[in-house]
Amino acid sequence: MQIGYCTNVHAGPDLKSTQENLLRYASRVKQQYSPADPMGVGLWLAAPAAASLQDQTQLASFREWLNKQELMPFTLNGFPYGDFHSEVVKHEVYKPTWFDTDRLTYTTNLIDALHGLLPEGMEGSISTLPVAWDRKSMTPPQWLQTSQQLLALCRYLQRLEQETGRLIYVCLEPEPGCVLDVAKDMIDLFKERLLPFDDDDIVRRYLRICHDVCHSAVMFESQTDVLQRYQQLGIRVGKIQVSSAVRVNFGALAEDARSDALNQLANFNEPRYLHQTSIRQANGETSFYEDLHLALDTVNSPEQLTGTWSVHFHVPVYLDSLGLLGTSRSDILECFEVCKSMPDLKHYEVETYAWNVLPAEHQVEDLSDGIAREMNWVRQQFTA
Numbered sequence: 001m002q003i004g005y006c007t008n009v010h011a012g013p014d015l016k017s018t019q020e021n022l023l024r025y026a027s028r029v030k031q032q033y034s035p036a037d038p039m040g041v042g043l044w045l046a047a048p049a050a051a052s053l054q055d056q057t058q059l060a061s062f063r064e065w066l067n068k069q070e071l072m073p074f075t076l077n078g079f080p081y082g083d084f085h086s087e088v089v090k091h092e093v094y095k096p097t098w099f100d101t102d103r104l105t106y107t108t109n110l111i112d113a114l115h116g117l118l119p120e121g122m123e124g125s126i127s128t129l130p131v132a133w134d135r136k137s138m139t140p141p142q143w144l145q146t147s148q149q150l151l152a153l154c155r156y157l158q159r160l161e162q163e164t165g166r167l168i169y170v171c172l173e174p175e176p177g178c179v180l181d182v183a184k185d186m187i188d189l190f191k192e193r194l195l196p197f198d199d200d201d202i203v204r205r206y207l208r209i210c211h212d213v214c215h216s217a218v219m220f221e222s223q224t225d226v227l228q229r230y231q232q233l234g235i236r237v238g239k240i241q242v243s244s245a246v247r248v249n250f251g252a253l254a255e256d257a258r259s260d261a262l263n264q265l266a267n268f269n270e271p272r273y274l275h276q277t278s279i280r281q282a283n284g285e286t287s288f289y290e291d292l293h294l295a296l297d298t299v300n301s302p303e304q305l306t307g308t309w310s311v312h313f314h315v316p317v318y319l320d321s322l323g324l325l326g327t328s329r330s331d332i333l334e335c336f337e338v339c340k341s342m343p344d345l346k347h348y349e350v351e352t353y354a355w356n357v358l359p360a361e362h363q364v365e366d367l368s369d370g371i372a373r374e375m376n377w378v379r380q381q382f383t384a
Helices: 015-033 047-052 056-069 090-094 101-117 140-164 183-197 213-218 223-232 255-266 292-296 329-339 367-383
Strands: 002-006 039-044 071-077 124-128 168-172 207-212 237-242 244-249 277-280 286-289 308-315 325-327 347-350
Touching (some): 002 071, 002 367, 071 101, 071 347, 101 124, 101 168, 124 237, 140 183, 140 207, 168 237, 213 223, 213 237, 213 244, 223 329, 237 329, 255 292, 277 292, 286 292, 292 308, 347 367
Parallel strands (some): 002 347
């Protein structure tokens, strides 16, 4: 098992800034989490950084530097392509799509980089976006191009393993509102658009799933049901992104507390990232909003709120409450229980990228301390 944290929490679109942030933050996390042994990290390399590592001299230098810092990049986050910390990210994070050639080029650059950074004999994973934003926008030519590029990606990974012995797999990451936003979408993609055209029987080996617990929790999916359905169909989960959503059950609050809870929830309505929101009523009826502010705009009388809100805002994974609000930490624990019966699954990546945009009362004085606490909490769940 490898446990690391995703470095997309750090700003930095080029290799120089990537190294500076690893030195500033990851080294301090390591002191608190793994002082005597190398520590796993989930590297985020923006497109310019990934392209620069096509230079073998630069790649060797970066590998040597990581080894000196005792940081082990067993997995890469290949979802954000550009500046993930620009003033407004929102829908830009879904570009380029998987029907754009730039996405394929970026991903093969990441494969080359990961192969060059990993020790001999170690397998690696790369997470990637769930095709594009909004399935309703997809055209038949876009679906065809997406399928062709994903199959080409599998062949690229097959050649790498045949020529070098290195196993690397790319993991599609379902996200609310995207073309692949729940488990059913992922299963349909495999069954209808990939496996029927997989003449070499390589799709299941090289194309896997990155299961982001927060994303699944926002859609009120059962962690047990989702992971077992994947197992039954022979679709492998290559990586778990350990993440937690904001969740509040207004019906469980006293009427006079609901207005205060709504005000606390409104503090999470920040402008940089998209905060998809699902609201489930007691009868099971669920409404979906592509951003938190759109859900907040529907509220006329806070005292009459009775539904459960689940919001895509990655909060520290060790927290089970945020004032009057709750979190989906219980989903993480449920997920871990199922994962114990999945021997092929080796990679766990803590991904709380939103530390810097949390409401002030939930931030930590030093980012490294918060990340280290998350890492230690995750490890404790598997060793207790």
